[in-house]
Amino acid sequence: MSARLGGLRVLLEVGVALLLGLALGAVLMALWGYDPWKAYQALFQGALGDRFGIANTLSRATPLILTGLTFAVGVRAGLFNIGAQGQMILGALVAVLIGGLLDLPPGLHLPVTVLGAMLAGALWSLPAAFLKLTRGVHEVISTIMLNWIAYWFTGYVVIAYLSQGRRSLQVDPTARFPLIMAGSDLSYALLLSVLLAGLVYWALWHHVAGYELRAAGLNPEAARYGGVRPNRSLVWAFLLGGLAAGGAGAVEVLGRLPFAITNDLSNLGTLGFDGIAVALVGRNHPLGILLSAVFFGALAAGRTMMGYRAGVPFDMIQIVQGVIILAIAAPEMWRIARLRPRRARTPAAAGPAGTGTEGTEGGEGGERERERRQA
Amino acid sequence: MKPLIETRGLTKVYPDGTVALRDVSLRVHPGEVHGLLGENGAGKTTLTKILSGLLPPTSGEIRWRGEPVRFRSPREALRRGIGMVHQHFALVGPFTGLENIALGAEGGGALGPLRASTVRGRLERIMDESGLRAPLDVPVETLPVGVQQRVEILKMLYRDVELLILDEPTAVLTPQEAEELFETLRGLKAQGRTVIFITHKLKEVMEITDRITVLRGGRVVASLETREATPEKLSTLMVGREVVSEARRPRKATEPGEPVLTVRDLCVRGESGLRAVDGLSFEVRAGEVFAVAGVQGNGQTELVQALTGLRPFQGDVQVLGRSLKGLLPGEIGALGVAHIPEDRRKMGLILPFTVAENSVLGLQRFPRFRGALGRLRWRRIYGHARTLIEAFSIQAPGVRAPAAALSGGNQQKLVVGRELSKSPRLVIAAHPTRGLDVAATQYIRDLLARLRDEDVAVLLVSADLDEVFQLADRIGVMYEGRFTGIAPADALDRETVGLLMGGLPLEEALRARARARGSGEGSP
Structure with missing residues (x-):
């Protein structure tokens, strides 16, 4: 609810950050002798200039919405879940397997394939949840490792078993998303992404499990007091995130050319990691993520035109885009960074130096705590 | 020198x-x-x-x-x-x-x-x-x-x-x-x-x-x-001799009823692994305020945590005949146990949550607020929050304002109001007025007295002797995880409680007090 209340302020903040980022990018381009005005004009043209530009923008936003949701749900539960990349890759693999190898009737093939991919993503989030809950392994560590396992495993399966030239076999036409606009990449996968964003919004703010998940993320101690089982909320956050990330793999494979996975996995790119930036810019709110994903989609779509029309080299384009994204994400990154140590603070931190043990919070613990706050 | x-x-x-x-x-x-x-x-x-x-x-x-x-x-x-x-x-x-x-x-x-x-x-x-x-x-x-x-x-x-x-x-x-x-x-x-x-x-x-x-x-x-x-002299100095500034909350004529909370041989380990609560036995009856007094850090925190499902324990704890062994905080809440925690900012509230969201913390799974498929019934939640604001005169910018925007007294009223809205049979109140101004303190003490008159069992844990004497029917003084004494509030005075808080056993404390009073009256 508070997110909605603060919506106007957030928009203002993002707007100012966007202008700052654009200005900084313009300075960089000018310094290296490119015409920033022409470059931005080309960027805008390519992304939103005509209906094909817009279709391209939305099509590229489609998987980013989903990986953005993965990260955002994690943050809401107090997690730093960066496993979307691996979950997305496995989702894509399962989409190719079900979509390319299974013969199902037309009306059934697509939903079954999408569902399979989403479940694969969810399944691949479980080791991280398990390790965290049983062994206390931080999810950043475990998901990074799981990402690599998914990457090499999928690369191996594609080359060893599915390869047809430079890519895997293609999914059957019955398992592909129908196009919204002929001649473009824009398919009804967009609808799926928007629907899932709506579902996540509903789950977080209109379902008791989402309420408990957010409570556990903000204050685990108070959540436990309030009858929440924080561990359960963590598992929910991992699973929900995994479903979304697996879905991202599915929409990428089932929604656009080459309807397959390339041998080097390059058509999947870094959709999972990009989701982190999408979520940060979208302030970890499903509605914000929709807008933010479209923004990222526009950057991706306008990139080509920027190089082609304004003659800006690809590296420069990436630098400028990085600057813009960083500017917009910075306030949120700052907030998350400030939130974390407070959660980790222990009563033993009262001493002048680090401590080895924590005594009982006895004696004048309360008094000390009070005084420290005041001091 | x-x-x-x-x-x-x-x-x-x-x-x-x-x-x-x-x-x-x-x-x-x-x-x-x-x-x-x-x-x-x-x-x-x-x-x-x-x-x-x-x-x-x-x-x-x-x-x-x-x-x-x-x-x-x-x-x-x-x-x-x-x-x-x-x-x-x-x-x-x-x-x-x-x-x-x-x-x-x-x-x-x-x-x-x-x-x-x-x-x-x-x-x-x-x-x-x-x-x-x-x-x-x-x-x-x-x-x-x-x-x-x-x-x-x-x-x-x-x-x-x-x-x-x-x-x-x-x-x-x-x-x-x-x-x-x-x-x-x-x-x-x-x-x-x-x-x-x-x-x-x-x-x-x-x-x-x-x-x-x-x-x-x-x-x-x-x-x-x-x-x-002497220990008596020191405890008098420590606790102070000021006249109790406020009157005891008079209780209504009826006697306490059946035991609501029964605790037998309770042992609880603290954060360090040491036994923080070491073999406590007591009961709290309907319509009675049982106060646990003592200097902070003598096991009161762990006692409350054990009774509310936040910490595992050994021994037997029953609420209205149901054992609390292995129950989670939510399940204990559903038995009719309200818990006003000792730290409202760390435990009682989720400060970034709105007043409305906080008004159902712990009640979120009650059918009142949870509809089909686990849907939250926001309309009722907002209504509930407005009712609490009204009933407990909470000063808040609105039900959608974050709880962090409220003053300490109003935050505590929100916690207390929410807990009482469970229509509890047992209220466990830990330092319920700590850090509050005089008005809010009075308000909350009056509220606890009213609950007692409505036949609710109240377990009050407090380091504030004023509070203990204003409210308690019986007092147990905790020292190093045990009771140094349990007695009706009428049988004790501040000095005796001070001695008990310092670790003297009850008989010794009473004897010491009798001596002191005897010599005091002997030489006017």
């Missing part, structure tokens, strides 16, 4: 306006063990923090060997020879005792070489002289707390302190470890070192100190030789 350290007119006002110390003058003579006695919030910790350079005083001066000094950091105080051992040790867990002691005292500047052999040689000498021994070559985190404390003291001796300040050193120790600590202190005294010993335990202060300074409400109320002191 010239004092080693002396303060004159020391006053400390915290930035939020709290006056922690008022015009404190303290004299500590060389070679004595000086006890600093006082209740929670009396200012003991603030005073020692100023002496050891952790906090600057607002006004007043400190004299070290007669010469005015100003410490800008603990390091400066240490250079003069003042060292403090905090309740929470400042040790690096994976480092050995030797490494911990050498850390920060390497000498030879930032790049000076650290020679383990030199440190060890000097330490062996110090250990021989003081009789204080600790293993030097194992990681300190593997050592028992009592031994870690010895490492801390050795650390200070290695830095050649003349004045050693110990903040509640026995709070984390077993009785045996405490006895060993006292031996150590006697040894240090024999070496001519000076010790300031902070405690609220009467027995300890009588046993180990030479002089005692009693603080109350940030003022020095007395400074006396230990041999002139």
Whole structure:
């Protein structure tokens, strides 16, 4: 609810950050002798200039919405879940397997394939949840490792078993998303992404499990007091995130050319990691993520035109885009960074130096705590 | 004799306006063990923090060997020879005792070489002289707390302190470890070192100190030789003789009914693994306020956590005949147990959540607020929040404002209101008025009295004797995890409770009180 209340302020903040980022990018381009005005004009043209530009923008936003949701749900539960990349890759693999190898009737093939991919993503989030809950392994560590396992495993399966030239076999036409606009990449996968964003919004703010998940993320101690089982909320956050990330793999494979996975996995790119930036810019709110994903989609779509029309080299384009994204994400990154140590603070931190043990919070613990706050 | 350290007119006002110390003058003579006695919030910790350079005083001066000094950091105080051992040790867990002691005292500047052999040689000498021994070559985190404390003291001796300040050193120790600590202190005294010993335990202060300074409400109320002191005298000084400022909440005529909460042989382990609650048995009846008094840190927190499902326990706990063993906080709440936690900001509320969201924390799964498929019934939640705001006159910018925007008193009213909206049979209230202003305090105490009159069982845990005497029908005083006494409130007075809080058994305390009263009345 508070997110909605603060919506106007957030928009203002993002707007100012966007202008700052654009200005900084313009300075960089000018310094290296490119015409920033022409470059931005080309960027805008390519992304939103005509209906094909817009279709391209939305099509590229489609998987980013989903990986953005993965990260955002994690943050809401107090997690730093960066496993979307691996979950997305496995989702894509399962989409190719079900979509390319299974013969199902037309009306059934697509939903079954999408569902399979989403479940694969969810399944691949479980080791991280398990390790965290049983062994206390931080999810950043475990998901990074799981990402690599998914990457090499999928690369191996594609080359060893599915390869047809430079890519895997293609999914059957019955398992592909129908196009919204002929001649473009824009398919009804967009609808799926928007629907899932709506579902996540509903789950977080209109379902008791989402309420408990957010409570556990903000204050685990108070959540436990309030009858929440924080561990359960963590598992929910991992699973929900995994479903979304697996879905991202599915929409990428089932929604656009080459309807397959390339041998080097390059058509999947870094959709999972990009989701982190999408979520940060979208302030970890499903509605914000929709807008933010479209923004990222526009950057991706306008990139080509920027190089082609304004003659800006690809590296420069990436630098400028990085600057813009960083500017917009910075306030949120700052907030998350400030939130974390407070959660980790222990009563033993009262001493002048680090401590080895924590005594009982006895004696004048309360008094000390009070005084420290005041001091 | 010239004092080693002396303060004159020391006053400390915290930035939020709290006056922690008022015009404190303290004299500590060389070679004595000086006890600093006082209740929670009396200012003991603030005073020692100023002496050891952790906090600057607002006004007043400190004299070290007669010469005015100003410490800008603990390091400066240490250079003069003042060292403090905090309740929470400042040790690096994976480092050995030797490494911990050498850390920060390497000498030879930032790049000076650290020679383990030199440190060890000097330490062996110090250990021989003081009789204080600790293993030097194992990681300190593997050592028992009592031994870690010895490492801390050795650390200070290695830095050649003349004045050693110990903040509640026995709070984390077993009785045996405490006895060993006292031996150590006697040894240090024999070496001519000076010790300031902070405690609220009467027995300890009588046993180990030479002089005692009693603080109350940030003022020095007395400074006396230990041999002139008696536990009764000290507890009177500590607790104060002020006339109870407010009347007892009169109870309605009916007698308490059936037991709602029954506790038998309850044992609970605290954070450190020690037994924080050690074999408690009691019951709370419908229409009765049972108050658990005691100085903070004697197991009250763990007791409440065990009763509310937040901490595992041994023994038998029943609410209306249902055992609480293995139940989760939510399940216990559903049995009709309301819990007003001791820290509203850390536990009672989720500060970034809105007032509405907070108004159902713990009630979110009640059918009232949860519809089909687990859907939250927002309309009812908002209605509920508005009802609470109305019924408990909570000053809030609105139901969609974050709880962090409310003042402390209003936050507490929100917590209390929410808990009472469970229509509980048992209310567990831990320090329900701590940190609140007079009006909010009155309001909440009246509320608890009304609950009692409505036949609710109330378990009040409080360190505030005013509160205890205003509300309680029966009082149990906790000391080191046990009750030193349980008695009807009419049979006790503040001084007796003070003695019980200091660890005296009930009979002894009553006898001591009778003696004191007898002699008082004998010589008007």
